[in-house]
Amino acid sequence: MPRTLTENFVEQFRLCKVTGNETVGIIAELGQKDEYVAAAVAAARQLGAGALVLHASSLSNPNLPPYQADGREVAPLLAAAGECDFVVDVTVGGLIHSDVRTRITGNGKRMLFVAEPNDVLERLAGDATLRSEVEAGGDKLRSGSTLHVTNAAGMDLTADISGTDLPITHQWGYVDEPGRWDHWPSGFVACFPNDRTAEGRIVLQPGDALIPWQRYVQDTVTIEVEKGFITSISGKGTDAHVLEDYFAAWNDGEVFALSHMGWGLLERARWSAFDVYDARSLYGQELRSTAGNFMWSTGSNRFADRETPAHLDVPMRGCTVEIDGVAVVRDGKLVSQ
Structure with missing residues (x-):
């Protein structure tokens, strides 16, 4: 029987060694991928961890120009993420190549990007x-x-x-060490x-x-x-x-x-x-x-x-x-x- 999105997040958070004395930060874009945000919060709570949702108006890049980055939300986002132990990126385009990712992991935080449909997340989970x-x-x-x-x-x-x-870049789909980033799956x-x-x-x-x-x-x-x-x-x-x-x-x-x-x-x-x-x-x-x-x-x-x-x-x-x-x-x- 396939697992629900929340059940898969719980299993993934366990692989990432999320514990009850940690705070999980979820970086998302307003009105986008709300089901992933809800699943991440629910998974953190089931493991006894705190959960902080960090909504930005837009962090994704378009596929074609014109494009000009708006950095006004980055500083407060980083300040809040810096108080978290484990950061989950569920933005549409991902923060893979951004300075945001580099600065979060550079401060020793674990960071996981999640974007694929639920059955792909379950079928390709790392080990x-x-x-x-x-x-x-x-x-x-x-x-x-x-x-x-x-x-x-x-x-x-x-x-x-x-x-x-x-x-x-080593990618096996989960983060269980300080300063590590990965993409599930x-x-x-x-x-x-x-x-x-x-x-x-x-x-x-x-x-x-x-x-x-x-x-x-x-x-x-x-x-x-x-x-x-x-x-x-x-x-x-x-x-x-x-x-x-x-x-x-x-x-x-x-x-x-x-x-x-x-x-x-x-x-x-x-x-x-x-x-x-x-x-x-x-x-x-x-x-x-x-x-x-x-x-x-x-x-x-x-x-x-x-x-x-x-x-x-x-x-x-x-x-x-x-x-x-x-x-x-x-x-x-x-x-x-």
């Missing part, structure tokens, strides 16, 4: 096994020097991942290669995914990359034109930058999700997490002091991902090592 697999992937990235990605369509992309301070590992080091060619094929547009690629698209930035987009179908139009709309060279890169590790995640569900009801985390997908992104990179509202995540099927010549993904399948 200790997934965590160990994600951490092992992070160890491989941390010990490597060069990330190399190819596919049968002609993709050939490299990036410098050397250095002991390489920023790595999740199952992937990614790094932010040294800025402006990505070089080569990305070739998208039909069936790859474009997020947050929540749709599959329909045509072959060739993307040339030099010094970490997209320099050209070509293809005979609609997708190349749409991508060019999207990037051009921002009138901002930063939107062409490559950001994080990594691969999915969650065997329960299904690539078919965009067709099984109403795609616009999804945040796209299932596609990001599917085992063996290679995902790269554009735009925002807080480690390179680059902030832009324009941000695409592009999970791809059928790629081979190598670290210093050793495959971690081969032809879209995880490599056991």
Whole structure:
């Protein structure tokens, strides 16, 4: 029998080690996702914790400009969140790439983003096994020097991942340590290669995914990359034109930058999700997490002091991902090592 949204929040809060002497802060947007707010409050209360709802008028970024951030609500929001032990982000777009997230976790607070439909949250919930697999992937990235990605369509992309301070994102879907952020559900590992080091060619094929547009690629698209930035987009179908139009709309060279890169590790995640569900009801985390997908992104990179509202995540099927010549993904399948 499927669990209710509140029951799933209770189980997730237990994974996040919420205790009765803590206060849970819920960051939300006025009139949006009220059922998630109610479930988070109810779950906190069931575990004996306090609950504080922090409603802002709007914190989400649009998919197209014009956009100008209004920072007037940020300072009081951060002040209130700073009094909480565990912060739940149920905003529409998420605070993933914002200064708000960085400052909350930088003060040692645990922070969890929640966006997917209830049955996805339950079906893809993380566990200790997934965590160990994600951490092992992070160890491989941390010990490597060069990330190399190819596919049968002609993709050939490299990036410098050397250095002991390489920023790595480990996502297994829950937060049980101070200063940790995660997204429920999740199952992937990614790094932010040294800025402006990505070089080569990305070739998208039909069936790859474009997020947050929540749709599959329909045509072959060739993307040339030099010094970490997209320099050209070509293809005979609609997708190349749409991508060019999207990037051009921002009138901002930063939107062409490559950001994080990594691969999915969650065997329960299904690539078919965009067709099984109403795609616009999804945040796209299932596609990001599917085992063996290679995902790269554009735009925002807080480690390179680059902030832009324009941000695409592009999970791809059928790629081979190598670290210093050793495959971690081969032809879209995880490599056991």
